[in-house]
Amino acid sequence: MHVLQEAPTQHRRNFFTEDDFFQKLLEKHLDEDLYAYASKELKKFGDACANHIDERAAHTDREGQPRLLRYNKYGEEVSEVWVNEGYKQTVEETYNTGIVGYVHKEIPELGRKGNYTYSFAQGYLLSQAEPGFYCPVTLTLATAYLLDHYADQAIKQQFLPHVCATGGVELYEGATFLTERQGGSDVGANVVQAKEAGDHFRLYGEKYFASNAGMCGVAMVLARKEGAPAGSRGLTLFAVPWKNEDGSINNIRIRRLKDKLGVRAVPSAEVEFDGAKAYVIGDPNRGFYYMMEALNLSRICNMVASIGIMRRSYSEAKAYSERRDAFGKRLCEFPMIQQTLTQLKQKLEAETAAIFELIQLHGKVTNGEATKEEEALNRLLIAILKKESAEQAIAFAHEAIEMHGGNGYIEDFVTPRLLRDAQVLTVWEGTANILGLEVIRLVNKFSVHEIFIADLKERLDGMDAPELVKWREDLKVRLEEFASDDRVTQELKAKSLAKEMAELYEQVVYVGM
Template sequence: MFPKLFFRGNHQALWLIRWQLVQSRSSSTSFIRSEADERPLAESPTTHSLFSRATIGSFFQEQPVLRNPFTQDALLQGYLRRHLPLQEVESDLCRFGDQIVGEIDALGRQCEQNPPQLQQFGAWGRRVDRIVTCPAWTRMKCIAAEEGLVAAGYERRYNEWSRVYQMCKLYLYSPSAGLFTCPLAMTDGAAKVIESLGVPVKEAFERLTSRDKNRFWTSGQWMTERKGGSDVATGTETVAWRQEDGWYRLYGFKWFTSATDADFTLTLARIADSNGNTTPGSQGLSLFCAEVWDLEGCSNGVEVQKLKDKLGTRQMPTAELLLDGMRAKLLSEEGRGVASIANMLTLTRIHNTVSAVAAMRRVTQLSREYSTKRWAFGKLLKDHALHVQTLSRLEVETRAAFLLMMEVCRLLGREESGVATERESHLLRLLTPVAKLYTGKQAVAVVSEGLESFGGQGYIEDTGLPAMLRDAQVLSIWEGTTNVLSLDVLRSIAKSSGLVLQAFFTHTEECLRGAGPALSPAVSSLRSALSVLTSFLQTHLQHPAAPKAELFARDLAYSLARIYMGVLLVDHASWDRASQTDIYAALRWCEGDLCPVVTGESRGCYGAEASELDSALVYQGLDDSP
């Protein structure tokens, strides 16, 4: 060691020695251990010095690299080769994948780091209510138009497969989009409503479905009020006053409005008569549309009260709005507002499913990539059998979710093209809420487990990984919570007099007939699950609206999802160009509990006694006194 006096008097020499010490360690030290598990130089007692605590070593973990999400997705490529084997589709998706890596992913990160801001007043005190977003958000809008992320669904270029093509692009785009997929979902929904109603708002429809970035509009969807949530029938208090020119002025408060910087919006309101009276319930709701901004950039009778401070989706402006005389056009027939948004809900729920599956796929791709770079306990993560087993389970979940997503997209495309059979229409009605509720929950679980595969880095904001989990959490809430959608599944059964279930059982049986010998264990498990589910439904679903039905609604929806996903995995693995991994994924999925509603029934979960015990368990200790 050097004498203390030397260090006190010669600072230049001190820093020279320190620099030489760091340089010598940098050239000889690595914290990536070999099979011999050599101790790093920084830990060796022979290298201790006065400055050892100030050095950080030379090892830095190599980060996972985002690669072209299309070329890295074997299942997506296999699905397209089977169903839409067009070179132009493959080329377009491959090109778009390169753009995602080269431009879009960085834009999405910028949106996360530069959230929207509210400017309520101008410099001279005038109220302006401007929502200021970053340039990356504006660029996302241009890309969405140019790539036809809405337009592709209406151009019908690939006939009944146009929706599959569109949703494949959104599936690739979503994890990098900085939540711009949300306004796109609402824009798509608005265009669908206008198209289905055939109302004379031609310019709005053309703008919502335009590929011209200078003409393209995004749409909002202002339905939720303070009382509301999913219960719009009793929660909507907004009032519409008819004007002499045939337009309306809307007055009310919207508590939660996503993508509030939209150009256009749909909203529900109650038309007031000459005495100011309105009709309660869903019969009193009508659907309106309005431009949000006028030609001078001033809001159309809209005051932005505040921007929401959210767990996730921070990239996108979500606000509380006061409608103070917003000029609007009646879009539906009077009192037919709820019925008029049914098509929109189908579409936005499918968009939600796409975003959920896309999040799963992105985290599995990054986790896989990272496992080839992270060295721990003497070898790479990819060489740790338990780690690979964990990733394989995530992969099976993602594959099942992907095939369910593609199925509802296929059915939607066939219905819009006018070629869907009655059975396919019933399947679409049943599977849309099932797919949305199940994949919404899956996304949270898969993304959470995926983040764990990165260790501590998965919890560090700088990596961008935590945003994936925050954003995934909303997917089980948007467009109807899990319980609300489970009840919607019961409603679809009741309203169709059971025809949606008949379509489900007929289609699943047809798919299983073509399975080969290698898939026999999976087919056996699925047929057993279908058999016990049939018996359960025959016993308990005579009256879908009965109180007991509500208790098993959620488990029933999960059962329908798990069985159908297993059937789709078997069907894909039965394709003549399927791989061994396709077969393996189907077998692994079908090893789980395919029918949790029957499992729940065997445990007595749905009886009156269980309901009373559930209530006692939940509310024990709650003080009801004022």
């Protein structure tokens, strides 16, 4: 009989302190002062994520999911979303760490801003416990980015301090509402209308998959002004407060919440605008461009959620293998198990290293310090690493379930939730097909394959890695062929080439550390 051994006394887990590789990675990418501050704060947050935030996440997933309260006791439509008390505590605790705020304002203890590297480090820890809640954080990061970079001073003052709140000021979580029923990934087909009303606009229409509905204080919404041309060029970006100054809802109705496979913590809804007050953000003709910039930021958040799930899957599989007896030995003593765990660890570290290397490049782009070639490379790396990391999150969750055997399929363990939460990451922020089209666009418009190969060559120069050099040379030939292929052939090759590019980039970064 195969018996599960009685659990030994468990030490209190900490997602940060038990991850030596990640600590070294942050030390590489943060300056001395910020690393000293971050490591202290991440130790506290890593403890919270591994313990009470994780416990709250399990409760929210199983019994405490958001619920729509359409009417109050007087029969008046209020479209409120109920969330459990533990979820509210996680909201307060997480935002007060500065996961959003300290990208845009000073850390009091340091007298300077943080950066996205620190924010994404927090997201990596959070996603090991609650990738569903990292979605609202992602949306708030995107909202803060758009307000900070493109809103006029009056709009910025109205919303940004709340979106970046770390205690002492009322928090406005953010949201980005793109998806419409007839459009989906084809955002240019959007039809929500914006009608001018003095110093603001009024929105009419619906968004079909609006995440963080009812919880956000302000949403960034694409809509079409009267007389604007069709397609993506006719879309304007608006800031839409969820409530009016008197506390009443801003002519917004939640039709229903989506009953999702996973990431149940985040309320995703069908939302109707019936004259909602809205404010133009930036140039009215560049709304789609602004939102695509925010989408690239969200894609990096998606990657961070993916490696968070990968890390939790690996650590759960490893821990289980070290306590489970079968055929007279611990699982971790079997060569096949050792091989699986080694492969998972190497892939996890390579993926994490590559994503945090990309985050450094993205920081240059965000700060306006990048060349045109670096901007194109940034877009390429975001596309290929988002695709690869999302697919690997599913693969890692699958391996964790298999390591647990039948227990891995039981909701008493975290593994089923990891798999359900991982599945959406291949869909949110662009499917593999959409990302494949992005690769084609970048190759055809910017010859980004040449920039990519040159970047790899520069990284490999001086490295003793003949296998990687040969791989780069072979891939260079195939990418040159791809660039001259007809459109149909490009579409047939794009996803497999994107995967190989991601894998090679990961290995070059990892070996070069």
